[in-house]
Amino acid sequence: MKSACIAAAALSLAALSAVAAGKDPVAFSHNDWEIVCDNTRTCRAAGYQVDRGDSAPVSMLITRAAGPATPIEIQLQLGGESDVKGAVRLKVGKASISGLQGSDSELDAGQVRTILPELLKSDEAAVTAGGGRKWALSLAGLNAVLLKMDEAQGRVGTPGALVRRGSNPESSVLPSVPMPVVHTITPPKKHPGDDALAARIFPSLNLSDAQSLCNSTDKVDATSVQVDRLSDSKVLLSLGCDVGAYNSTSLLWIANDKPPYAPVAIDASGDFDGKDASVTSTMKTRGIGDCMSVETWHFNGKDFVRTSTTMDSMCRGFPGGAWSLPRYVSRIVGAASTTPSKP
Structure with a gap:
């Protein structure tokens, strides 16, 4: 267990070492x-939901890209029920939204405008579905993390801020940073x-x-x-x-395929896909497997370059995590054209 925690912490530190435009990526919880x-x-x-054993898993994801006047996206996911069908109702304060479908719903722009103000001033959101099924989404900590979002995107004091609005021009909001390109x-x-x-190479490995x-x-x-x-001259060991x-990985070296083999250990670890x-390294950060950290590197002809990092820290009963929370993304060009659909 101790070794697993050390490995997960090491992966988290590696993720936080990625920088964008000279700034560390933001990761915060409250x-x-x-x-x-x-x-x-x-x-x-x-x-x-509140972290109690008797609370049905429910999660909300609020996404916003950088830049002036960008829209807010809200998704709702219900756990603990594999057969949620038909209408789902979300009620927060004085606002109520009906007609959401299934265990994974995305609110439209009108629904976001209706529900967002109530989210910011309420303690809990109630979700109900057919058969009397109920979920209670905690809103404790929401204002703190949305203020952190405003700070990270340079929105504090602007009309488009979520928490601390003001009269500063929207043009002062930080722009989106282009994804790094990896060939x-x-x-x-x-x-x-x-x-x-x-x-032949094994005796040269530093173990x-x-x-x-x-x-x-x-x-x-x-x-x-x-x-x-x-490549025609390099191999991966x-x-x-x-x-x-409950975790396993692979330690990796790049070596010449002819003497001198000169194997060099690399920072990447995990399973190779030819x-x-x-x-790709996938680690469970909790033994029950509801929190996962995933980090991927691609070979650019010379070395392995980090191309993505995702890690969530709460999960709260969703196997593999309720959402993908990227800390580092890139645009891949060449053999692996798996560019994310959203920035």
């Missing part, structure tokens, strides 16, 4: 709400003799990280190492590593 702003200055605030390559097919490379991070390295030998082709009671030359 009471039952949390907020993450990524390197484009798009901010996502997520709130949940990737398609790895070639396996070369004859690649299966023998593990035994100090494996000894300090992995549960056990007593039986590590060349047969424990997987070799994948990166992967060593499986169990971390804690289809798009990517490495």
Whole structure:
């Protein structure tokens, strides 16, 4: 358990090391709400039910891109019920919205305008569905995280601020930051003799990280190492590593495919996908698996470059997390054209 927490903390610190326009990405939580702003200055605030064992899982996501007069998007997700069908009703203070459908709903612009003012001055939002099913969304902490959103996007004191409005011009609001562009390559097919490379390169590997991070390295030998082709002259070596009671990853090295092999350990860790030359690390930050952190790197022909990081800290009973809360995003060009649909 201790090793798993260390690994998760290390991943979180790595995520926070990503910078956008000279600024650290924002990650903040208060009471039952949390907020993450990524390197484009798009901010996502997520709130949940009160953290009690008898509370049905419910979550709201408030998303806003950077820039003057950008719209506010609100989504609602219900957990603990796999068959929520028909009309769902959301009531906050004096405002009520009917006609939402299913366990995952997105409010339209009119509904957002109706509900947002009441969210900011209420303690709880009630959600009901057919059959007498009920959920209680806590609003404790909402104002604090939305103020953090305004601060991160430079909206405090402007008419478009969510919490602390003023008469400063909308033109003073910080603009969106373009996503970094990462050019990737398609790895070639396996070369004859690649299966023998593990035994040849293994004696050159520095296993100090494996000894300090992995549960056990007593039986590590060349047969424990997987070799994948990166280019006509470079290969990737992967060593499986169990971390804690419920997490595992792979330690990675890039090496020449001919002497001198000169293997170099890389910052990326996780599972390699030869289809798009990517490495993805997925870690459970809680044993029950409702909080996950995911970090991805892509090979650009020389090294692995971080291309995305997502991590949420509350989750509150949603397997894998209720939402994806990116801390770092990029635009991928080349072999892996998986550009996000939203900034």
